[in-house]
Amino acid sequence: MKAPLDLRHVASLALRDLIHLAHLPDFDRVQDQISQVRGCTRPVQLVGSTETRDTTTDAILRSYSTADEPTGRLLTACGNRRSSRCPACSRLYAADTYHLIRAGLSGGKTVPDTVRTHPRLFVTLTAPSFGPVHNRRTTDTGENLACRCGGRHRADDPALGTPLSPATYDYAGAVLWNAHAGALWARFTTYLRRALAAHLGMTQKALNAAVRVSFAKVAEYQRRGLVHFHAVIRLDGPEGSNEPPPQWATADALTHAVKKAAERAVLTVASDAIGERQLTWGGQLDIREIAALGDGELTDQKVAAYVAKYATKSAEDSGTVDRSLRCPHCTGRGYRHGPDGFRDLCDECDGTGQSEPIADLPVHAHVRQMIRTAWDLGHLPEFAELKLWKWAHMLGFRGHFSSKSRRYSTTLGALRDTRRAWHTERARAAADGPELAEGTTLVVSHWQYLASGYSPGEELLAAQVRHETALTDRRKTEGDPWL
Numbered sequence: 001m002k003a004p005l006d007l008r009h010v011a012s013l014a015l016r017d018l019i020h021l022a023h024l025p026d027f028d029r030v031q032d033q034i035s036q037v038r039g040c041t042r043p044v045q046l047v048g049s050t051e052t053r054d055t056t057t058d059a060i061l062r063s064y065s066t067a068d069e070p071t072g073r074l075l076t077a078c079g080n081r082r083s084s085r086c087p088a089c090s091r092l093y094a095a096d097t098y099h100l101i102r103a104g105l106s107g108g109k110t111v112p113d114t115v116r117t118h119p120r121l122f123v124t125l126t127a128p129s130f131g132p133v134h135n136r137r138t139t140d141t142g143e144n145l146a147c148r149c150g151g152r153h154r155a156d157d158p159a160l161g162t163p164l165s166p167a168t169y170d171y172a173g174a175v176l177w178n179a180h181a182g183a184l185w186a187r188f189t190t191y192l193r194r195a196l197a198a199h200l201g202m203t204q205k206a207l208n209a210a211v212r213v214s215f216a217k218v219a220e221y222q223r224r225g226l227v228h229f230h231a232v233i234r235l236d237g238p239e240g241s242n243e244p245p246p247q248w249a250t251a252d253a254l255t256h257a258v259k260k261a262a263e264r265a266v267l268t269v270a271s272d273a274i275g276e277r278q279l280t281w282g283g284q285l286d287i288r289e290i291a292a293l294g295d296g297e298l299t300d301q302k303v304a305a306y307v308a309k310y311a312t313k314s315a316e317d318s319g320t321v322d323r324s325l326r327c328p329h330c331t332g333r334g335y336r337h338g339p340d341g342f343r344d345l346c347d348e349c350d351g352t353g354q355s356e357p358i359a360d361l362p363v364h365a366h367v368r369q370m371i372r373t374a375w376d377l378g379h380l381p382e383f384a385e386l387k388l389w390k391w392a393h394m395l396g397f398r399g400h401f402s403s404k405s406r407r408y409s410t411t412l413g414a415l416r417d418t419r420r421a422w423h424t425e426r427a428r429a430a431a432d433g434p435e436l437a438e439g440t441t442l443v444v445s446h447w448q449y450l451a452s453g454y455s456p457g458e459e460l461l462a463a464q465v466r467h468e469t470a471l472t473d474r475r476k477t478e479g480d481p482w483l
Helices: 013-022 027-036 087-106 113-117 171-199 204-210 251-264 300-311 365-378 381-386 412-431 456-478
Strands: 044-054 060-065 074-076 120-125 212-221 227-236 267-271 275-279 286-289 335-337 343-345 402-404 441-452
Touching: 013 027, 013 456, 027 074, 027 456, 087 113, 087 212, 087 227, 087 300, 087 402, 087 412, 087 456, 120 251, 171 204, 171 212, 171 227, 171 251, 171 267, 171 275, 171 365, 171 381, 212 300, 227 251, 227 300, 251 286, 267 381, 365 381
Parallel strands: none
Antiparallel strands: 044 060, 044 074, 044 441, 120 227, 120 286, 212 227, 212 402, 267 275, 335 343
């Protein structure tokens, strides 16, 4: 029997664990697992087994068990889309989003390439003003113009986007606008179809029988902490992307409808505490046609890359935190029901409901006030259904960062299934396994969650994988520095 390693002289726990892993009989498999999850920041550890059986003979064709792994468990990627949480998984999410958007513009992934000839617009819808903020305006020649405050801000000035007068800034309106931005978008799409029908002089029923409006959008945070939406809006035939729209359904008609819908989309929010608010889109509406066949300044590739870039971002780009502020023990309520049924103050958060005091967050005063406003509004009875205390770290925004209409293009799920099938087939070919006839096999799996993250030694290996991936990406964009 091989004598156990004596690593008492190694002070570093991570190095000690790495040496232990390196002496395992199948260390290559340890590295292979970490490489397969692309150095995921916090992978999910699973234990269990799976068997593939022949349904006619009940013979076991293939089997796998984590008991055969050198570490006794299987690592799977966390799948978090946010780059601040997991750069590796967010990079894959951005790639999938890019292909999803690109397919709806250029074809591919079950979408015919004739979709390029359909009328297509790239639209940006912004939030209205809730008070003047510090900004940085430049001329066409790049000259930095003075802000309303009289100064000239640098591009990285933390004051950009913050109110000139915090005392008079409408924080309640800003938070409520973020909270209702998704509903405002839904109302916009409804009015878009109505405005298009009115402009073309037909009923909405007749329009729906002849034209389908397809879209894909992504949300982006501005410096002032408010979201705006970038959207690709396309006109198709009634069956979707595989059918061209009528010749009278033009980009000009769609542009007119977008303008009218943006003007008409209004939500009214009433509260005894803050009064009544009219939530509308801002005056900065940007509409640009995406030229057919990639001609012009706005190409399919540029639009897809732009949308994919923001699909992995989150509210932290506006200076906030990327974690929920709810106390996990009382889920933000500040109390728990005791054995007698009465409400007892949560002893973990002292009744505040916060996992960490808002006053102690390392954020700008403007962001802190938006978080505090969202937290306070969320505990008002009239806004209880918004659960703003749950989304306070998102400055009130509780919608999806990216979404699309059903017929725009493929889905993220379909892209993942294709990638999973490719990896499965590759693994089967590498193992030289038998070809399996469709419908004659049964897969029986038993999996259990064990933990999340790496061991200290595995974290060193994952850091190396992330470094090599970042270096490869840098070489793709900047070239090899050694050449």
